[in-house]
Amino acid sequence: MGIVANKVTLEQQLAGRDFLTLADYNKEEIGYLLELAAHVKQQKQSGNIEQPLKGKTLGMIFEKSSTRTRVSFEAGIYQLGGTGLFLKSDDIQIGRGELISDTAKVLSGYLDGIMIRTYSQKDVEALAKHASIPVINGLTDTYHPCQVLADMQTIQEVKGGLKGIKVAYIGDGNNMAHSLMLGGATMGMNISIAAPEGYQPDEAITEKAMSLAGVEGCKVEVTDNPEQAVQQADVIYTDVWASMGQESEQTLREKKFADYQVNKELCSLAKKDAVIMHCLPAHRGEEVTADIIDGEQSVIFQQAENRLHAQKALMTALMG
Known part of the structure; x- marks a missing residue:
């Protein structure tokens, strides 16, 4: 290239x-x-x-x-x-x-x-x-900008480009959600974040990402509805529910995020060729089921190598 x-x-x-x-x-x-x-x-x-x-x-x-x-x-x-x-x-x-x-x-x-x-x-x-x-x-x-740089490299490899690609991020509106919104919007990608109330991305960062998306003619949205977020998604992305330093919140977060698991039912609402991404480490059976993250459409190890x-x-x- x-x-x-x-x-x-x-x-x-x-x-x-x-x-x-x-x-x-x-x-x-x-x-x-x-x-x-x-x-x-x-x-x-x-x-x-x-x-x-x-x-x-x-x-x-x-x-x-x-x-x-x-x-x-x-x-x-x-x-x-x-x-x-x-x-x-x-x-x-x-x-x-x-x-x-x-x-x-x-x-x-x-x-x-x-x-x-x-x-x-x-x-x-x-x-x-x-x-x-x-x-x-x-x-x-x-x-987490280094992770998202590698993520965009991976999406380019499997989808042939970035502009117009829809990424549905399901879970905690954390550092990953923030960097995905900013990097994705800059590169003309459509980013849909689904997180429960109280765990959605920072408002100022979301506004910045939406402003960048306006320049590129793409869309950044935040919702509490994971089914809405994955509609027509090219990429389904998730992360752990409790990040490092939040271990004391694990039980509470498991309850709050129970409806935000990436599983076969949720993935069926996305495009048939949608790929699964996760920044790792993963907790199989929590934020994502084993059959999905270890399935044929998962690119998590290509993503990690990148x-x-x-x-x-x-x-x-x-x-x-």
């Missing part, structure tokens, strides 16, 4: 940038990242891997534990010729009360990029404000 025509301009626009939320990136910039992700994936599959980040180091700060984020970033930076440093928050001074601004300035002298997976979006923004190197949001309670390729593209663009 050829990289977009204005490659040099986009390379210049992205070099040194932070990646905090998809709302900070326009359609052309996201499109470039997705084409670059397809390119690096093809390289890996052919065994012809370039190493544009040779000699560079990514610091990876984790306040929230992870499988996919840690392994994909650490393997990705290694494959690009660089080195990844795993920095658990308890092992560095930021976990002992050091100012984020001090940590940002110190790490900027040692590293070429920072990836942080944490709770507060404000902490990520503060780190980016005071760092002189790119900061990548590996996940916060508000956004975290590696999308993030390699991201690191190449920002740190290269």
